[in-house]
Every structure is written in structure tokens, then in C-alpha cells.
Amino acid sequence: MEWKRSGEFEPGPVPLAKAVDRFGIGKQEVNNSPEGLTKSRLVIEQEREERRVRKWRKMIGVGGSDWKHYVRRKPHVVKRRIRKGIPDCLRGLVWQLISGSRDLLLMNPGVYERHGPGQRSLYNVLKAYSVYDRDVGYVQGMGFLAGLLLLYMSEEDAFWLLVALLKGAVHAPMEGLYLVGLPLVQQYLFQFEQLVKEHLPKLGEHFSQEMINPTMYASQWFITVFSYSFPFHLALRIWDVFLYEGVKIVFQVGLALLKYCQDDLVKLPFEKLLHALRNFPEDAMNPDILLPMAYSIKVSERLEELKQEYGNSIGKPVQPIESSGKQIQALKQKQMSARR
Structure with missing residues (x-):
């Protein structure tokens, strides 16, 4: 097949614009046949979304004042x-309210600007964080987090939400995912492997026989909280819950994915099994099916026990995570001291 040079281009009919969903992603045309429902599915979805937005606006108040x-x-x-x-139109604001990053921004006016504005947004945020926290600096997986945040908020807001996440303003600090040696990744993978054996013993046994461990397929789940290579609409729903409930949702979604595909996975040899674990089928990625399944998997108490087991196995007992109130207060005090 020969491609025409640009100078030989012959214009043809211009295709009609394709319908998109609320994320700007192309969607299939709605069937408006007489036999269909009186309202199209699109209209029904829009009305439902509008009702949800009204409920959320009432709940959070103007600018989050009632949150x-x-x-x-x-x-x-x-x-x-x-x-x-x-609701997508409120997601950026709510993420900031959940994480407490708005409090950090208000207490540190001007800090973000001092760290080198003028470049592209993603570079700005990551460069600013590498200056702000030299212990962590920049690690590749952080780009997926910052990129997702920038879709819903300004550079400065994204920067402070990244600070809140990595320093543990609300939940367990994420910085251990990016420190040298990836210590928190190692802990999470240990916990996840044990949970697979306990919740999905048949699949866990098959993994052992084929010498498959979570390092081969699940590391990016924890490092990027499913923002890498997972469908956008699913990643957003996971992030909604992650910011409010913490990292347990990553374990729950991972287990739910394996549970959903278990009957197929247990039949596969090593090479095909590894490929399947990195390329889940489209039907497994439906958030309305996958997330309720994930919520039904109880892991909180067992995660705490496994964290202690992991600490004992490496000779470094893991200290219990401080309450969110103590974490945010400690972080605020640190910021106030730095400004003096």
C-alpha cells in the first residue's frame, strides 16, 4: 500500500463529529427506533447525572464550605x-476536599510558585514536588498520578494534592511507593499475595504451580492506583474511593479482577497466564460490575495483620498508621515551621 505525499492529498467528504460521553470519549450512536424506549439512554443518563450533581452540590456547599x-x-x-x-463536574473539588490538600494550599500561599513556573503543567508539578521533597524526588510512576490530577484541577491544586497523598495527610503516606527500593510496594505485594491465597485458594495454588507472583503483574496497580493502562472511567471511580477510604480499595479491586476471571486464569500455562494478567477482558473492566464485587471483599483487618507479619519477616516491625487527624496536624505543623 502506497501513502500519498502531503502535496498529493485529495480532500474527501468530512465525517460527521462522533458523539462523546462526559469524559470526551467517543461512544456508540443511540438507537432511536420506534420500538425503543420513549427516552434515549443518553437522555436518561443525563437526567440521572443532573440529579446526582444537585445532591452533591447541596452536600458540599459553595466551594466546599459545608463538606x-x-x-x-x-x-x-x-x-x-x-x-x-x-459527578465529573465536581470531581476535582471533591478530591481536594477529601485529601485535605486545600488546607495545605491555604496555609502555604506562594510555595508552589517559588518552585519554577513557566513550563508545561505536568513538568511543573513533578519538578515542584522534586524540589519540595528531595528524599523522594521524582519517580516515573508519579507522572500518572499527577497527570490524572491535572485533568481536574490547576497545577497548584494538583501539586498540593500530590503532597497530601505522598505525605499521608489523610491516609497512609504513599511516599514509600517511590523511595529507593520501593519499600511500600514490597509490603503491598506481600499482603496481596497472601490475600489471593486466602480468598482465591484455587487460583493461588495455580499461581504457585506456574511460579507467578504479584511482582509480575500487580506492581503498577499500587504504584499508580490503576491510573496506568486501565480504562479511564474505571480509574476515576477507583480514585473516588481511594481518596476517601485509602489503599484497601486497590487490594479489593485487584482481588475482584482475579475473582471475575478466575475460571479462565486457572486453565492457562505460564506465558498465557502472564499475558492475561496484564490484559484483562473488557467485560471485567465494567465499574458497575467490578466495584460492587470489590466492596463485598472484606480486607481491612487482615491487611493490618499481614502488615505486622511483613514487618516481622524483614526484621522491621511496621508501626500502626496514625489517625488522619494526627497526620494532617503533623503535616500542617511541619509546613508552619518551614515558613518561619
């Missing part, structure tokens, strides 16, 4: 709504 009060009064309602998915 903390609502979380204290009705935490179960907040958790339920987050698990259903944060």
Missing part, C-alpha cells in the same frame, strides 16, 4: 455516594 460538617454528620451517606462515583 466537613456533612462528613461529620452523615459519614455513611458520603461513603455511599462516593462509591457510586463523584
Whole structure:
């Protein structure tokens, strides 16, 4: 097949613009046949989304002014709504409210600008963080996190949310995922391997026979919180829950994926098994099926036990994670001291 040079291009009919969903991703045309429903699926989805947006706006208040009060009064309602998915038009603001990064920004005016503005957004955020935290610096996986955050907020907001995540303003600090030797990745993979054996013993045994371990397929799940190579709409739903509930959702989703595909995985030899674990089928990535399955898998208590087991196995007992209130307070005090 020969390609025409640019000077030989002959214009043809211009294709009609393809319909896109609320993320800007192309979608199939809606069938408006007389036999169909009175309202198209698209219209129904839009109306449902508008109702959800109204509920969320009422819950968080103007600019998030009512958020903390609502979380204290009705935490179960907040958790339920987050698990259903944060409305896309409010996702950036809610992520900042959940993580506490807005408090860090307000307490540190001007810090972000001092770290070299003027370059592209992703470079700006990652470069600023490498200057802010020289112990961590920059590690490749951080780019996926920062890139996702920048889709929903400004550079400065994304920078402070990255700080909140890595320093543990709300949940366990993520910086151990990126330190030399990836110590937190090693801990998570140890925990995950044990959970697979306990929740999916048949598959766990097959993995052992084929000499498959989580290092071969699950490292990126934890390093990027599924923002690498997973469908965008699924990654967003996972991140909604991750920011509110912590890293346990990564374990739950990983186990749910394996559970969903278990019957096929146990039949595969090493090469095909490894390929399958890195390329899950499209139907397994449906958040409305996968996430309820993940929520049903209880892992919190066992994760804490396995964390202690891992600490003992390496001769470095892992200390219990501080409550979110103590973490954010310690981080705020550190920032205030740095400004003096």
C-alpha cells in the first residue's frame, strides 16, 4: 500500500463529529427506533447525572464550605455516594476536599510558585514536588498520578494534592511507593499475595504451580492506583474511593479482577497466564460490575495483620498508621515551621 505525499492529498467528504460521553470519549450512536424506549439512554443518563450533581452540590456547599460538617454528620451517606462515583463536574473539588490538600494550599500561599513556573503543567508539578521533597524526588510512576490530577484541577491544586497523598495527610503516606527500593510496594505485594491465597485458594495454588507472583503483574496497580493502562472511567471511580477510604480499595479491586476471571486464569500455562494478567477482558473492566464485587471483599483487618507479619519477616516491625487527624496536624505543623 502506497501513502500519498502531503502535496498529493485529495480532500474527501468530512465525517460527521462522533458523539462523546462526559469524559470526551467517543461512544456508540443511540438507537432511536420506534420500538425503543420513549427516552434515549443518553437522555436518561443525563437526567440521572443532573440529579446526582444537585445532591452533591447541596452536600458540599459553595466551594466546599459545608463538606466537613456533612462528613461529620452523615459519614455513611458520603461513603455511599462516593462509591457510586463523584459527578465529573465536581470531581476535582471533591478530591481536594477529601485529601485535605486545600488546607495545605491555604496555609502555604506562594510555595508552589517559588518552585519554577513557566513550563508545561505536568513538568511543573513533578519538578515542584522534586524540589519540595528531595528524599523522594521524582519517580516515573508519579507522572500518572499527577497527570490524572491535572485533568481536574490547576497545577497548584494538583501539586498540593500530590503532597497530601505522598505525605499521608489523610491516609497512609504513599511516599514509600517511590523511595529507593520501593519499600511500600514490597509490603503491598506481600499482603496481596497472601490475600489471593486466602480468598482465591484455587487460583493461588495455580499461581504457585506456574511460579507467578504479584511482582509480575500487580506492581503498577499500587504504584499508580490503576491510573496506568486501565480504562479511564474505571480509574476515576477507583480514585473516588481511594481518596476517601485509602489503599484497601486497590487490594479489593485487584482481588475482584482475579475473582471475575478466575475460571479462565486457572486453565492457562505460564506465558498465557502472564499475558492475561496484564490484559484483562473488557467485560471485567465494567465499574458497575467490578466495584460492587470489590466492596463485598472484606480486607481491612487482615491487611493490618499481614502488615505486622511483613514487618516481622524483614526484621522491621511496621508501626500502626496514625489517625488522619494526627497526620494532617503533623503535616500542617511541619509546613508552619518551614515558613518561619
